[in-house]
Amino acid sequence: MNAAPVPPDVHAELKGVTRIYPAVPGAGAQMPIQALGPVDLDLGRGEFFAVVGPSGCGKSTFLEVLAGLQKPTAGSVIFEGKPVSGQVPEGIGVVFQEDASFPWLTVWDNVAFGLRRSGVAAPEVRRRVEDAIAFMGLKDFARAYPSQLSGGMRQRVCIARTLVLQPRLILLDEPFGALDAQTRLLMGDEVLRLWRRTGATVLLITHALDEAAMLADRVGAMSARPGRFIEIIATGWPRERDSTIVGEAAFGEITGRLWERLRGESLKALGHSGVSAMAAE
Amino acid sequence: MTRIGLIRLVVIVALVGVLELACRTGLIDHRVIIPPSEMASALWTLLVSGSLDADIARTLGLIGLVTALSIVLGFAAGIAIHALPRLRGALDPFFATYYAVPIFIFYPVLIAIFGLSLMPIVLIGVATAIVAMIIATLNGLDRVPRVLGKVARVHRLGRVATALQLQLPAAAPYLFTGIKLAVSYGFIAVIAAEFILSPAGLGRDIADAYADFNNRRMYALILFLLIVATLLNAVLHGLDMRFAARRSGGRL
Numbered sequence: 383m384n385a386a387p388v389p390p391d392v393h394a395e396l397k398g399v400t401r402i403y404p405a406v407p408g409a410g411a412q413m414p415i416q417a418l419g420p421v422d423l424d425l426g427r428g429e430f431f432a433v434v435g436p437s438g439c440g441k442s443t444f445l446e447v448l449a450g451l452q453k454p455t456a457g458s459v460i461f462e463g464k465p466v467s468g469q470v471p472e473g474i475g476v477v478f479q480e481d482a483s484f485p486w487l488t489v490w491d492n493v494a495f496g497l498r499r500s501g502v503a504a505p506e507v508r509r510r511v512e513d514a515i516a517f518m519g520l521k522d523f524a525r526a527y528p529s530q531l532s533g534g535m536r537q538r539v540c541i542a543r544t545l546v547l548q549p550r551l552i553l554l555d556e557p558f559g560a561l562d563a564q565t566r567l568l569m570g571d572e573v574l575r576l577w578r579r580t581g582a583t584v585l586l587i588t589h590a591l592d593e594a595a596m597l598a599d600r601v602g603a604m605s606a607r608p609g610r611f612i613e614i615i616a617t618g619w620p621r622e623r624d625s626t627i628v629g630e631a632a633f634g635e636i637t638g639r640l641w642e643r644l645r646g647e648s649l650k651a652l653g654h655s656g657v658s659a660m661a662a663e
Numbered sequence: 664m665t666r667i668g669l670i671r672l673v674v675i676v677a678l679v680g681v682l683e684l685a686c687r688t689g690l691i692d693h694r695v696i697i698p699p700s701e702m703a704s705a706l707w708t709l710l711v712s713g714s715l716d717a718d719i720a721r722t723l724g725l726i727g728l729v730t731a732l733s734i735v736l737g738f739a740a741g742i743a744i745h746a747l748p749r750l751r752g753a754l755d756p757f758f759a760t761y762y763a764v765p766i767f768i769f770y771p772v773l774i775a776i777f778g779l780s781l782m783p784i785v786l787i788g789v790a791t792a793i794v795a796m797i798i799a800t801l802n803g804l805d806r807v808p809r810v811l812g813k814v815a816r817v818h819r820l821g822r823v824a825t826a827l828q829l830q831l832p833a834a835a836p837y838l839f840t841g842i843k844l845a846v847s848y849g850f851i852a853v854i855a856a857e858f859i860l861s862p863a864g865l866g867r868d869i870a871d872a873y874a875d876f877n878n879r880r881m882y883a884l885i886l887f888l889l890i891v892a893t894l895l896n897a898v899l900h901g902l903d904m905r906f907a908a909r910r911s912g913g914r915l
Binding site for chain 2: 446449469470472474476478480482484485487495499527529
């Protein structure tokens with residue numbers, strides 16, 4: 383476990399990124415809200431980076447700014463040498479926390495959606511969809527509709543729909559948030575497998591310290607709102623790893639260190655008098 | 664046939680049987696209601712004679728036109744209103760109370776403006792049915808998960824592609840509810856308008872038969888409309904069930 387090494391080959395970088403939501407008096411936001419930043423981060427090509435932080439600290443805003451789904455109020459986002467601003471660049475895939483499968487399409491058609499949109503030839507669509515479906519363990523459910531699948535399997539469909547487009551940067555916004563602990567561990571193994579096979583850069587947003595510690599090469603701990611990185615920890619795991627590392631001593635050290643950094647921030651995020659008194663103890 | 668379907672059929676047959684018996688035994692005066700078997704026989708005679716063909720074509724054609732206009736215009740208006748939140752805020756109270764207003768009071772006004780033609784019937788029909796479609800479209804679009812908007816942007820879909828490929832199918836169950844209501848309201852409005860004042864059509868035929876004390880013709884026509892309405896709703900219900908089963912099949 384080391385503090386933030388600089389990646390040798392920068393794939394995406396954020397410089398002084400802040401995001402401020404303007405006041406919307408009619409909707410209850412009387413004052414502008416600074417959700418994020420300033421944030422500086424270099425993501426190395428092919429690395430697995432996780433972001434943890436207290437609820438409402440701006441983790442998802444961070445992901446959406448990096449993806450191009452939101453414009454930063456200040457600062458810049460660069461992906462593969464080109465600026466990102468308000469539009470998702472080709473090469474970035476996003477898996478969201480919410481179930482984003484299309485209930486009116488079968489699993490097969492869900493996964494094929496992006497390829498068909500891109501005008502990929504039918505035989506190539508078939509090959510890539512079958513490959514992605516097999517990789518995500520959905521072969522027996524290719525003709526099923528999402529409503530016939532469990533939450534974990536629907537999330538696999540969404541991952542397969544992203545994977546099939548062969549993104550070079552995969553952004554995962556708490557994709558296992560709604561799943562039970564055991565399923566999350568297994569899904570974590572699948573994401574590691576996906577990461578190794580595709581060679582893509584992966585950024586995972588999660589509230590689970592153990593998940594971040596198990597999956598990532600580096601873990602960025604974010605402060606309470608407005609979210610900033612208060613520490614970036616290198617886990618030092620080998621590329622070939624799986625969920626069995628949760629039994630290793632280093633795993634406990636990493637999660638312990640993360641909690642040490644985040645406990646005060648989480649209390650701050652909870653925010654009020656009683657909690658402040660607890661923090662002072 | 665399912666068990667529930669069988670029970671439904673038994674209930675209908677039993678009610679028809681009771682009515683038949685009540686009419687045949689004189690419990691119900693023949694001048695008030697004729698036995699169902701007589702209604703069916705009179706309807707068969709009318710259908711075979713071909714004397715109803717023009718009225719059937721006119722009335723069903725009008726229902727089709729009113730329904731189609733209500734669905735297309737209601738859907739387009741729903742999309743436009745959904746995109747303009749302030750306009751929606753202004754219109755919402757009207758939509759909420761629309762069906763508390765007896766729209767038919769405007770029928771004489773429309774006749775005064777357009778004369779005794781098809782136009783007043785089409786307009787009163789559309790006025791009756793369109794708001795159901797607008798409300799259903801707004802409900803459907805409200806319930807499209809926000810995450811689908813983000814998915815559309817990740818796939819770099821334009822506004823039209825997002826509307827057609829994601830929003831429309833996501834809102835489809837609610838739109839189908841609007842379509843079913845538009846068909847029902849269109850049906851009711853056309854028959855009622857013809858019944859009140861019209862030179863032709865099945866509604867007019869029923870009114871004439873009633874005025875002439877021609878119970879056989881009147882009940883035959885009523886039976887015909889009941890059969891058509893039931894079949895139409897059965898087809899729509901079947902389609903609805905089929906789509907719903909696809910979307911909410913049992914979890915594996």
